[in-house]
Amino acid sequence: MTTIKKKFLVIALALSCVSVSCTDEFEELNIDPNRIERINPGTLLNPIVYEMSSFNASRSNGFSFDLMQVSLPFPSASGGIHRYNLTESSGNSTWNTYYRWITNLKEMQLAAETANEPNYQAVALTLNAWVYSLLTDSFGDVPMEEAARGDEGIFYPKFNTQQEVYTKILADLEKANNLYDTGRPMIYGADLLYNNNIANWRRFTNSLRLRLLLRVSKRGEMNSFAKMTEMLNDPAKYPVFTRNEEAAILNITGVTPNLSPWGRAIDFTTFRAASKFFIDNLVAFNDPRLPKFATQARSKDGSTTIGYKGIPSGYGGSDSQFDYQPSNLNIALATAPMKTLIMTYAEVEFIKAELAQRGITGGDAKTHYENGVKAAITQWGATVPANYFENEAAAYDGTLERIMLQKYYALFFNDNQQWFEYRRTGLPELPKGSDMLNNQIVPVRFRYPTTLQTNNLENYRKAVESMGGDDINTKVWWEK
Secondary structure: OOHHHHHHHHHHHHHHOOOOOOHHHHHHHHOOOOOOOOOOOOOOHHHHHHHHHHHHHHHHHHHHHHHOOOEEEOOOOOOOHHHOOOOOOOOHHHHHHHHHHHHHHHHHHHHHHHOOOHHHHHHHHHHHHHHHHHHHHHHOOEEOOOOOOHHHOOOOOOEEOHHHHHHHHHHHHHHHHHHOOOOOOOOOOOOOOOOOOHHHHHHHHHHHHHHHHHHOOOOHHHOHHHHHHHHHOOOOOOOOOOOHHHOEEEEEOOOOOOOOOOOOHHHHOOOEEEEHHHHHHHHHHOOOOHHHHEOOOEEOOOOOEOOOOOEOOOOOOOHHHOOEEOOOEOHHHHOOOEEEEEEOHHHHHHHHHHHHHOOOOOOOHHHHHHHHHHHHHHOOOOOOOOOHHHOOOOOOOOOHHHHHHHHHHHOOOOOOHHHHHHHHHOOOOOOOOOOOOHHHOOOOOOOOOOHHHHHOHHHHHHHHHHHOOOOOOOOOHHHO
C-alpha cells in the first residue's frame, strides 16, 4: 500500500468513527511510520472537487431525477423513488460520502493554516460550507463540531442543530470572502475547477452564500434578506457570478483521472424513461435544450420517431398501457467530455429575480429571469432563439411560479438542488401520480443511517428529539 493510500485510509477510518467505534484500528494506523505526516494545501483540492461533483451527478440521476419528475425507471416495478418510496438506506451513501470528504477538508484547512496560505484557507472554508449545506439539507441536524475528530478520540460525535450548522457555514463563507488575496498566487498545482483563478473562487464563495441565505430566508432570525441586499448592493466587496464562464461547473474531460462518473454511459439510460412533466414543459417552451437533454419517443415497434413524449411519474396500472417507447435522457449527458454542476451563474440570476419579484431588492425581475433562462440554455451549448420569450409559456409573467419553473430546469443535474428548492417554495407544482405513496407528498429528508442507532444511540436519540422525529416527512429547521 502506498503512503498516499494509507493517508486516505486513515482519513476514511476517522470518518467511519462518526458512527462506528474503531479506536484500536485507528491507533494502529495513526502510528504507522510510513504514513505521510503532512500534506500541502493543494494535495486534496482536486480529489475533493472531482469526487464530490461526480458523486452528486450520480445521485442526481439516482435520486432527485426520480423524486423531482425528471426521469423514472421503465419498465417500473411497484414502489421506487418516483412513487415516493424512500427506504431506511436511501440516504446512506450521501451520509458516508459527504463525511468522508468533510474529513479530507479538515485536513486541507489545517494544511492551509499551517502553510499560512489564505487563498487555500478560503477555498477549504467554501468547499466545507458547500458539503455541509448538502448534508444538512438532506438530513437536518448532523454532527459538525465533533465530526471528523476520530484522531482526538471523539468517536461518538454530538449532533448540531441545523440552525447551528447554517450559522457556522454562513459565517465561514463571509470569512472566506475576506481571506482571498489575488496578490498571492495559488502555488500548489492547478486546480480542476478554476485553474487557480482566485477571483472566480471568490465569486463562487459569495454566490454560494446567496444560495444559502435564500435557503434559510423563512427564518427571520437569520436576517437573510438584509444580508443578501447588502451583498448585491456592493459587488466590489461581494463579487458573484456574472457569466457562465465564472460558474462552478466542472468539465469532465474523459482523460484519466478526470473520468465520467459512469464507467459505462449506457447504464445512464438503460431501463429509464424521461418524465412527462419534464418533457412537456420543454416542449411548451419550444426549448432548444430538448435534444440536449432527451431523445425522441418512438412507435411501439421502434420504427418511427414520434416527437418528444415522456411517461407520468407514479403512474398506476401496467407498463403495457403505453403504446410507444418513451423519450429517454440523452446518453451524451453522461459521456465525457461532460459537465458536472456545482453552482451555476443561472442560479444567481434566478435568486436575483426572486428577490426582485418579492420586492426585497430594487432590481428588475424580468431582466434577471431572462438572464437566468439564457444562461441555463447556453451553459449546455444550446442557442437561445430570438423569439424565445415571445412564447407565452416561456415569457416572464410576474409570478414566482414562473421563476421557479425555469429555475427547476436551470438546476437540472445540479446535485439535489431541485429537491431542496421545491421544499423551500413548493414549486414547481408537480403532478400527483395515482400510485404515489406517502399520501402523494414529496418526502422532505432522508432518514438517518441505521448504524447510528447501533453505534451512536444516545446522540441519535437527542437529534431525533430535536428534529421532532426521524421520518421522511419530518421538516428540517429552515422549512418550518
